[in-house]
Amino acid sequence: MLKLLAHRLVGRFGRRYGYDVTYMDEMIEEDFAGFRRFAKLAGLSSYSYGLPPGPLFAAKFIATPAAGCGPCVDLVIRMAEEAGASRAALAAIARRGGPADPDMRLAADFAEAVVTNGADLPELLEAVEARFGRRGRTGLAVAIATAQFYPMVKRGMGHARDCAMLPPEFRPARAA
Template sequence: MIRYLLNKTLLSMKKRYDYDVRYMQDILQTDVKTFLKFMGFQTMSAHSGNLPAAPLFAARIRTILWDDCGPCTQLIVNMALEARVSPETVRAIIDKDLSQLPEDVALVTEFTDLVLAHNPEADDLREKILALWGKEGLISIGYAISSTRVYPALKYTLGYGSACSRIQIPDQSLPSAPLAEPAPASDKT
């Protein structure tokens, strides 16, 4: 019965966001306990703390662009639009057009990229984030960055990450490709 109810939730998500939930259904059908552990990431990724929607989605969108080439990115874009982040802001976050973003959104956009690149220049921006939103805001950004990376990694691991697509924003279509170059395969001969 619980498997049936959880699958109904997944089908609702599929319909709401036009998102392929097969990888989650695969986990659910394999083992309910394992699926419930996966749901812990849902709780973590939904955390917003005291952050407004636009900075929160700046962290999520910039993160997903590092690891995904379409479907997960589109899901987060759709969620940002649903949270009333304007299409223009979403586009500027994707394009990293900092001059078109409010100062707080530009700050999180830049900070996220520096964190993902393990760049020590993130330290200066971290202080600005702490001044704006305190530790709670910084933790919310940390949750957004770390939990967002789970989904594409899991999809690719399970064999569901091969679909690439253009990102759709109202009246616009953008190409999508991961920002980070994959590490070269090690040659162990």
């Protein structure tokens, strides 16, 4: 009975966002207790730590493709739009050189530095804390980590697909 409910809830999520939830359905069947623990992460990954949607989703948007799953990035885009973040603003973040909201750019640069362990991470940590406070810094760190969690699980289960499936406006500009 609980498994059936879980399948229905997962299916509803998939239909809402146009997202393939096959890997979650497999988890439900393979180890329901494990899936229940997996599902608890949704509460953490959707918690904003008081951050506005723009910076929060900018960080998630940068962190997710680093984990290598185009459909997961598309999911982040859809969730960002639903939360009130602009699709155009996220596209500007994706192109890396285009004009973008300064708070979103800071969050995106921070996410990039965290994901790559960039040399500018110490300065970005200070800038993020100065702009968003310690709570916001923690929120961005959690957003970055949870944005990579789902694609990693999906890939490990053999369900990840290539990021080339992103809409053109979200593909980084190529160097000439």
